[in-house]
Amino acid sequence: MPNAEFPTAIVALDAVARTKPSNYPEPFASRMTGREKRPLGDMFGLSNFGVNLTRLVPGAGSALRHAHSKQDEFVYILAGHPVLITDQGETPLSPGMCAGFKAGTGNGHHLVNRANEDVLYLEVGDRTAGDSGTYPDDDLQAALGNDGKWQFLHKNGTPY
Numbered sequence: 570m571p572n573a574e575f576p577t578a579i580v581a582l583d584a585v586a587r588t589k590p591s592n593y594p595e596p597f598a599s600r601m602t603g604r605e606k607r608p609l610g611d612m613f614g615l616s617n618f619g620v621n622l623t624r625l626v627p628g629a630g631s632a633l634r635h636a637h638s639k640q641d642e643f644v645y646i647l648a649g650h651p652v653l654i655t656d657q658g659e660t661p662l663s664p665g666m667c668a669g670f671k672a673g674t675g676n677g678h679h680l681v682n683r684a685n686e687d688v689l690y691l692e693v694g695d696r697t698a699g700d701s702g703t704y705p706d707d708d709l710q711a712a713l714g715n716d717g718k719w720q721f722l723h724k725n726g727t728p729y
Contacts, residue, residue, distance in 0.1 A: 575614045581622045584612055593633065594721050594729035597709060603629030603682075609691075618695045625651065625688040631680035634706050639697040642670040644680065649688030651680040656705075672697070677705040 584607040591601035603626040610620035625631060631644075634654060645667040653660040653668055655678045662668070662680070670678050682688045702711035702719075709729075711719045721729045 576612065579609075579612060581607065581609055584609055584622065592719050592721075593709070597633055597707065600630065600633065603627075604631065616696065618693060621692045623690055623692055625649070625680065625682040625690075627682055627685050627687070629682050629688075631692070633704050633709065634677040634679045635702045635704050635711075636670070636675050636677045637672050637694075637700055637702055639672050639700040640695050641672050642678075643693045644668050645691045645693075647689040647691065649682065649686050649690075650684045651682050651688045651690070653678065653680055672700075675703065677703070 587606045587608060590604060591598040593601065605624040605626075607622040608619065609622055610618060623631065631651075646662050646664050648664055651662050653662050656676045660668075668678075670676065680688070680690070696717075698713065698715075700713040704710065708723050710722050710724055712722070714720050723729065
């Protein structure tokens with residue numbers, strides 16, 4: 570039986586972008602300027618995993634470089650030429666390329682748009698309870714609360 574609460578199908582670029590550009594506390598949130606996320610999975614009521622259509626303008630980054638303890642992540646490049654930065658170094662990406670990040674490896678990763686054109690990509694991640702995030706380049710750690718919201722702390726455990 571169809572669910573009238575959610576659409577059957579949409580044009581992804583017609584999905585409303587998130588109004589809050591980042592969940593990070595300052596001074597990190599302002600570093601996400603130029604990133605636009607459209608939560609596609611939420612449009613259909615998906616609860617086991619999330620899907621975002623994300624645009625990075627020139628100079629923008631996907632996130633702070635991070636690693637998840639329990640959540641796997643996957644990205645698929647639709648347009649543009651971002652640089653994937655991981656613990657292994659830098660990897661140029663182009664349309665049609667994809668990358669995956671297994672939970673629990675500690676391999677910090679993010680995308681950076683150093684080109685003069687927008688980057689458009691799909692990001693997929695699961696929503697495993699009890700996840701935490703580490704940020705090797707920043708004084709930040711994160712824990713996913715029981716309410717499904719991220720709680721951010723300094724690396725010494727004091728809250729932001």
